Amino acid sequence: MEFPEQVEPTLRQFRYFIAAANAGQISQAAIDINVSQSAITNAIKSLEEMIGSALFERHANGVSLTYEGNLFLDHARHVVASVEEAIRLPRRIREDVRGSLNLAVSYTVAGYFIPTHLARFSRAFPNVKVNMVESDRGPIEEGLITGGFDLAVMLTSNIANHEELSHETLLRSRRRLWLSANHRFLQQPSASLQEISAEPYIMLTVDEASNTAQRYWKKTPYRPNTIFRTSSVEAVRSMVAIGMGVAILSDMVYRPWSLEGRRVEVMPVSEPVPTMDVGFAWSIGTELNEAAKAFVEFLHLAMGVDQH
Amino acid sequence: MEFPEQVEPTLRQFRYFIAAANAGQISQAAIDINVSQSAITNAIKSLEEMIGSALFERHANGVSLTYEGNLFLDHARHVVASVEEAIRLPRRIREDVRGSLNLAVSYTVAGYFIPTHLARFSRAFPNVKVNMVESDRGPIEEGLITGGFDLAVMLTSNIANHEELSHETLLRSRRRLWLSANHRFLQQPSASLQEISAEPYIMLTVDEASNTAQRYWKKTPYRPNTIFRTSSVEAVRSMVAIGMGVAILSDMVYRPWSLEGRRVEVMPVSEPVPTMDVGFAWSIGTELNEAAKAFVEFLHLAMGVDQH
DNA sequence: GATATCTATCTGAAAAACAGATAAATGGTA
DNA sequence: TACCATTTATCTGTTTTTCAGATAGATATC
Numbered sequence: 001m002e003f004p005e006q007v008e009p010t011l012r013q014f015r016y017f018i019a020a021a022n023a024g025q026i027s028q029a030a031i032d033i034n035v036s037q038s039a040i041t042n043a044i045k046s047l048e049e050m051i052g053s054a055l056f057e058r059h060a061n062g063v064s065l066t067y068e069g070n071l072f073l074d075h076a077r078h079v080v081a082s083v084e085e086a087i088r089l090p091r092r093i094r095e096d097v098r099g100s101l102n103l104a105v106s107y108t109v110a111g112y113f114i115p116t117h118l119a120r121f122s123r124a125f126p127n128v129k130v131n132m133v134e135s136d137r138g139p140i141e142e143g144l145i146t147g148g149f150d151l152a153v154m155l156t157s158n159i160a161n162h163e164e165l166s167h168e169t170l171l172r173s174r175r176r177l178w179l180s181a182n183h184r185f186l187q188q189p190s191a192s193l194q195e196i197s198a199e200p201y202i203m204l205t206v207d208e209a210s211n212t213a214q215r216y217w218k219k220t221p222y223r224p225n226t227i228f229r230t231s232s233v234e235a236v237r238s239m240v241a242i243g244m245g246v247a248i249l250s251d252m253v254y255r256p257w258s259l260e261g262r263r264v265e266v267m268p269v270s271e272p273v274p275t276m277d278v279g280f281a282w283s284i285g286t287e288l289n290e291a292a293k294a295f296v297e298f299l300h301l302a303m304g305v306d307q308h
Numbered sequence: 309m310e311f312p313e314q315v316e317p318t319l320r321q322f323r324y325f326i327a328a329a330n331a332g333q334i335s336q337a338a339i340d341i342n343v344s345q346s347a348i349t350n351a352i353k354s355l356e357e358m359i360g361s362a363l364f365e366r367h368a369n370g371v372s373l374t375y376e377g378n379l380f381l382d383h384a385r386h387v388v389a390s391v392e393e394a395i396r397l398p399r400r401i402r403e404d405v406r407g408s409l410n411l412a413v414s415y416t417v418a419g420y421f422i423p424t425h426l427a428r429f430s431r432a433f434p435n436v437k438v439n440m441v442e443s444d445r446g447p448i449e450e451g452l453i454t455g456g457f458d459l460a461v462m463l464t465s466n467i468a469n470h471e472e473l474s475h476e477t478l479l480r481s482r483r484r485l486w487l488s489a490n491h492r493f494l495q496q497p498s499a500s501l502q503e504i505s506a507e508p509y510i511m512l513t514v515d516e517a518s519n520t521a522q523r524y525w526k527k528t529p530y531r532p533n534t535i536f537r538t539s540s541v542e543a544v545r546s547m548v549a550i551g552m553g554v555a556i557l558s559d560m561v562y563r564p565w566s567l568e569g570r571r572v573e574v575m576p577v578s579e580p581v582p583t584m585d586v587g588f589a590w591s592i593g594t595e596l597n598e599a600a601k602a603f604v605e606f607l608h609l610a611m612g613v614d615q616h
Numbered sequence: 617g618a619t620a621t622c623t624a625t626c627t628g629a630a631a632a633a634c635a636g637a638t639a640a641a642t643g644g645t646a
Numbered sequence: 647t648a649c650c651a652t653t654t655a656t657c658t659g660t661t662t663t664t665c666a667g668a669t670a671g672a673t674a675t676c
Binding site for chain 2: 652653655675
């Protein structure tokens with residue numbers, strides 16, 4: 001016996017076995033599935049060795065299943081069907097889920113988080129119409145409560161109304177110091193808030209970023225030396241890149257290159273700076289509709305929420 | 309891209325994918341399952357091409373499942389579990405079925421049909437105690453009706469009491485002419501009953517074989533030239549082998565060699581000769597107990613009753 | 617006995633899978 | 647910035663596996 005002492009079956013062996021069981025003849029099965037007779041004979045032989053009992057009785061005019069072979073056939077069919085499903089289902093279009101989703105998103109989420117996920121979601125759930133509205137925290141919270149929005153994806157750490165809104169964090173993005181490629185700080189492992197306070201600072205105003213900034217500056221005697229306030233992340237990036245100032249922003253919106261092609265570097269802040277938390281928010285009282293549930297589940301899976 | 313444009317996944321790819329999903333890192337998964345990192349990388353890449361979407365997002369410190377990857381993981385685990393079950397279950401000991409089976413069998417069944425099946429059945433159902441009794445048709449039918457036997461495996465074509473007994477045929481075994489290796493008939497394609505009637509005939513008496521024989525001899529003007537009557541198939545075989553006579557018996561009891569090592573040949577009879585039908589018999593009124601049902605199902609599968 | 621048809625086995629060739637080496641990208645650290 | 651550690655991706659040569667075709671053996675049919 002020259003056989004490699006197989007321990008694990010292969011799918012091919014299952015298919016060959018099923019073909020033989022269907023045909024009642026190994027040679028006919030070989031014709032059916034367009035392989036050689038010896039290939040099927042060997043596949044079955046291997047399976048029988050693995051299982052430890054004969055699957056077929058061999059006759060002069062074909063083969064017939066033994067008791068064990070009959071049991072195995074059921075399992076084999078199940079296995080092949082499961083494989084079929086596994087390959088087919090992940091890209092299955094979930095046409096069963098219908099309806100519309102009124103989704104509110106905040107600025108950074110709209111630009112840096114939602115797009116890729118929303119694209120995939122729409123491919124997977126083509127019958128869900130997503131009406132996405134970008135807005136500020138206040139109007140979003142109000143819309144969720146009044147029912148104007150089904151669901152929001154926003155910065156969860158900023159949420160004010162905890163009586164009427166639930167939230168769930170999907171992603172925590174670290175905040176670090178952005179600076180130009182030739183900044184002297186880059187020779188240090190990190191920069192302290194004290195050091196940063198001496199630098200010209202570019203303040204991003206969207207998503208209440210300045211409010212958030214206050215939270216960690218307030219714990220120190222220092223304040224940022226804000227020379228410019230903008231609602232554009234691209235503006236921040238460009239200004240940082242050409243050396244006009246530094247900024248503390250989340251990794252989620254970080255890109256190494258500015259629009260002009262200049263490099264933006266990044267480094268940790270010595271003091272603990274809160275992460276930027278992105279997640280869902282919804283009204284406590286009302287149940288999510290089918291489309292919203294699908295979207296929540298979709299992002300759960302994409303973010304690996306259940307992974308731990 | 310040097311890849312062979314795979315269409316069907318392999319089980320190995322499923323296993324590698326699961327390992328990577330569990331570990332969160334391809335390289336760690338490679339260590340876990342003791343293969344090279346490139347093997348897993350390639351397996352995942354192939355799967356992604358087959359499915360048509362990414363299963364993982366690649367990061368600098370590992371991989372994380374995409375939405376599609378999460379869905380696929382469920383399927384993959386199911387597939388591997390099903391394979392596991394398929395390989396393990398056919399030899400699973402059915403300890404759940406308990407009880408005793410009072411089984412009656414007729415002579416030829418006891419010697420040439422039951423043993424191999426009963427051995428396998430007992431391995432599969434160790435908690436079923438089979439009390440097997442060999443008897444003649446009359447006492448078997450009586451025992452089935454009075455409840456002394458739960459079930460019988462016998463020659464169904466011989467059953468007399470059709471009012472109180474049900475039966476089901478499992479196997480039809482062709483009857484052919486047995487003769488010695490140098491018999492002149494062997495130069496013909498077949499032998500007619502007329503020709504056979506001129507030969508010395510060895511009559512087997514068990515299982516009412518002589519009654520059965522009468523059924524087809526009666527349709528002709530000829531009668532077998534019986535020179536010896538015996539209840540031993542071995543005796544028939546030996547006597548045929550040394551050329552003392554011929555016999556018409558079923559393939560089920562045919563063996564090419566006699567006890568003395570002489571060859572017994574076999575050839576068809578020209579006229580239609582009824583097959584020997586082996587099957588179950590049981591009392592119409594009573595329901596089979598669990599052990600009996602298991603035995604019936606076992607033989608159904610072994611004989612491929614549901615195959616057609 | 618000849619023929620046809622079945623499964624089992626053998627052999628050389630083709631295909632696939634793999635390990636190992638290396639590249640490319642990124643994070644952490646000094 | 648540089649350097650190191652660690653990640654995934656890719657490439658290469660080798661090993662392993664799979665396979666088709668040929669052949670043998672067994673059995674049914676004619």
